[in-house]
Amino acid sequence: MMPLFNEHALEMSIMELFKDEDYTYLNGEQIHRERTEVLLADDLKQYLYNRYGKDGITPSEVDSILLMLRGISGTIYEANKSVSKMICDGFILNREDRSQKDLFIELIDFDTPENNSFKVVNQFEIEGINNQLRIPDGIVFINGIPVVVLEFKSAVKENTTIMDAYTQLTVRYRRDIPELFKYNAFIVISDGANNKYGSFFSPYDFFYAWRKVESDDKDLDGISSLVTMIKGLFRRDRLLSVIKDFVYFPDSSDKDLKVVCRYPQFFAANKLFENIKTHLRPEGDGKGGTYFGATGCGKSYTMLFLTRRLMKDTFFRSPTIIVITDRTDLDDQLSKQFVSSKKYIGDETVVSIDSRERLRQELQGRTSGGVYLTTIQKFTEDLSLLTDRTNVICISDEAHRSQINLDQKVRVTAEGVERTYGFAKYLHDSLPNATYVGFTGTPVDGTIEVFGGIVDAYTMTESVRDGITVNLVYDGRAARVTLNQQKVKEIEDYYAKCELEGANEYQIEESQKAVAHIDMIIGDPDRLHAVAEDFIKHYETRVAEGATVAGKAMFVCSNRNIAFTLYKIIIEMCPEWAEKKICADGVELSEKDKKELKPIEMIKMVMTRNKDDEKELFDMLGTKDDRKELDRQFKNIKSNFKIAIVVDMWLTGFDVPSLDTIYIDKPIQQHSLIQTISRVNRVYEGKDKGLIVDYIGIKKNMNLALKKYTNFETDEFEGIEQSITIVKDQLEVLAQMFHNFNSSDFFYGSPKEQLHCLNRAVEYVQLSEELETRFMAAVKQMKQAFNLCSSSEKISDEEKSYIHFYCAVRSILFKLTRGDAPDIAQMNARVRELLEGAIQSDGIEELFETGKHISVDIFSDEYMDKINAIQLPNTKIKILQRLLTQAIDEFKKVNKIMGIEFADRLKHVIDEYNNRRRDEAYANEVLDDVAEQLAKLLEELKGEKESFKKMGIDFEEKAFYDILKAVAKKYEFEYPDDKMIELSKRIKLIVDDKSKYTDWSTREDIKANLQVDLILLLDEFEYPPVTLDDVYKEVLEQAENFKKYAK
Incomplete structure (x- = not known):
């Protein structure tokens, strides 16, 4: 009979794959150590002697390094963050002999992979809290440091999934052997066909496959993805690179945030890094390249990974990096992320800039270093030089918009001729020798002209396939709310004109007549009533049917006045939506929720105040701090704030994973359209797809955008017709x-x-x-x-x-x-x-x-x-079956x-x-009859579990007693019960004596001693000698069973 491909078979096949990558494989039982020790101390010591022997490092100094590592305390997260920094950035060792120069210690030689020891170990028994024994399926050690933990589940067991492996690592092992995860870079869960990795502190939804060995390879699924992960992620130089530069901790986090790069982020950051090297001024042309990444695929983290690489590499001589966005709300989000990443970036000067003059002051006299975050609009004040240094790198976020606008505009006014320039003109004249890098989800031709060609791309198709974003579905409802078909034609003509002229949104705004005319159509009071009525019905139906994960929705309006008018119509129809509540009725709140949530309306307008706003609107929109509070509340799934009415804000760079529906009633250009609809493509538990509800007639434009910007495999968005x-x-x-x-x-x-x-x-x-x-x-x-x-x-x-x-x-x-x-x-x-x-x-x-x-x-x-x-009866049988399976x-x-x-x-x-x-x-x-048999079996199991107490022995002795009894039955002989009980006690003493060594079951000398002791014991108790092999085999297996299931 063919053996089942169980967890052990999977484990051994993965060990073979690691051996193919030049890892040394060991069974944990072969390693002599205290079971409470998670480091391979001898390996780490040997590495330190090899690396720093020429510097005269002493045995006591080596011991002090190990003592320092073991002594790092705090929560698992705090300890892991501290150890990670020591590993990735190195540290100073004060010499015992103070006359000697202090040593800079690197626990891993990242520059020369062959100088490190790479081992993969299975069945590595660890004694943890309260003497709990746990045995992870696999651990990767570099220089004796357990940097990766792997857990496997059988692909052939229908009711076992890699989610079970995730739970085992992040719940049971976290509880029982936390010391192991102090050193952990990331964890891996696998059943052979499904293989994912991620941070030990991340939710399961943020575990992903590594689907390519090289960036240009075709991504692979199934069993092939296992080979791809080992070859792509665990190639020795690749693993070192990931550990060193692609594991991110913020400076502070109340949510234990730790981010391990996904494979597209790793490839993109490295390819941009090399391209910047090639094009860096003065020798290069300053076009560092464009990264085209699907909206929602984590471009901000890719920027962080790239920034760290640029800062840490000696080639760039500690460059000054300027990160530029084209919207204040984008700048706020990115600034917050970067400013809280000083330690990761490796520079204490990470500053959000509020004016051109402030940037000038920061750059004056600075020859290197510093990370500055600002908006492109800060450069419009003048064309004067900020710095002519060449080690300045400008990273542009969402480079498809204002930052590529170099053209001059001439406007004749009563005062005379006024010349203005595109934002990018000011930027390039201010930093003439900088190298420019563009990040975008929707590149236009000008992007390539300014930033250089596309260095790497990660498409919407790949993002959906990888589970990084969800697919989008289109629901066209324009016909329900447009009262005059001629008006529909006028909106379509407007789109066609914009496309024909190749106009960008800034030029379109100059055509006030066209915009005003379209707004008159969209803002027609009768039409807005029809929109409001349909929206309320659609939204309430989805909530009532449980078709939305948290009831979060965004409604995009054409302009401020239309948004305000629509808001008032909705509140007139649903006044209860304007009532302030902490949460919806029936929602259970934790103590933490009660502190974080505030009474708020169910529907809110989100936009900046305008000095000309009428008082009611002005008061409603609130201050910048009020908008920050709206941001927090909308992102909280339990908050009563469910519906955001917006015009421009929150349409780019605003992530709310639980948001699953966006209603659009605004003509939107193709490149902005992809950004807008991508608000609902984030992954969230229970969210299968994001829904786009169209009140304006954007389907044609959406499909054109899909074809132009996403490299999607189909020419059209999926419509709800397919769902129907x-x-x-x-x-x-x-x-x-x-x-x-x-x-x-x-x-x-x-x-x-x-x-x-x-x-x-x-x-x-x-x-x-x-x-x-x-x-x-x-x-x-x-x-x-x-x-x-x-x-x-x-x-x-x-x-x-x-x-x-x-x-x-x-x-x-x-x-x-x-x-x-x-x-x-x-x-x-x-x-x-x-x-x-x-x-x-x-x-x-x-x-x-x-x-x-x-x-x-x-x-x-x-x-x-x-x-x-x-x-x-069937229900009773199912319950009994489940209970019995668990209990057995x-x-x-x-x-x-x-x-x-x-x-x-x-x-x-x-x-x-x-x-x-x-x-x-x-x-x-x-x-x-079946139910009765199962109930009887459960009753008998209950009796069997407690039987050892009546016999006056413990449960381990009872296991050895049952072995003796089963062997006696097999060989058909009688043996006194009292002698069998006494014999089982003596067997336990022998096994306890042998199993005090962690490697006892793989050491032939100890097993030989066990066999000899059993022969003498069975002879002493006159147990038939013909049974010796069976007794020895079963006793050994039972002893190993105790050890194995200590997990």
């Missing part, structure tokens, strides 16, 4: 599945009958394993599609009712088999109430809560009574022989259940 088709197709499939089931009580019965119908439906779906699998998949696909088209009139009320019915059944079944139901909150409110009632109605609510972490005594009489009270898995860890016996018995009963014929499915006596 999926919903209707899946409803048809589900109707066929339920053709023998009478669901009328759910739709027409009393509340009690509805509840009973739901529970009967859950039973029905479990008629066969194949039916259950198909049902769960169909409903999931249907619900994901329905989330996008829940407001469509093409989905009838009857169809919605069936959607609610199927979703409720799925959620009960999901909770029944998995222990929780993450999709339960995203559901129609009425159905959610029904669902809760259905769970409570049959007394199984508490049983559901058992989940993976057993917090109640499942073997108590009270608990068994609750199980026996369940009237639904736990029992195997302390008694392998009996655990296997119980597992075999459970498998036999479940096979009998799964293999029942369909015509027997309604025969309750068959189901009752």
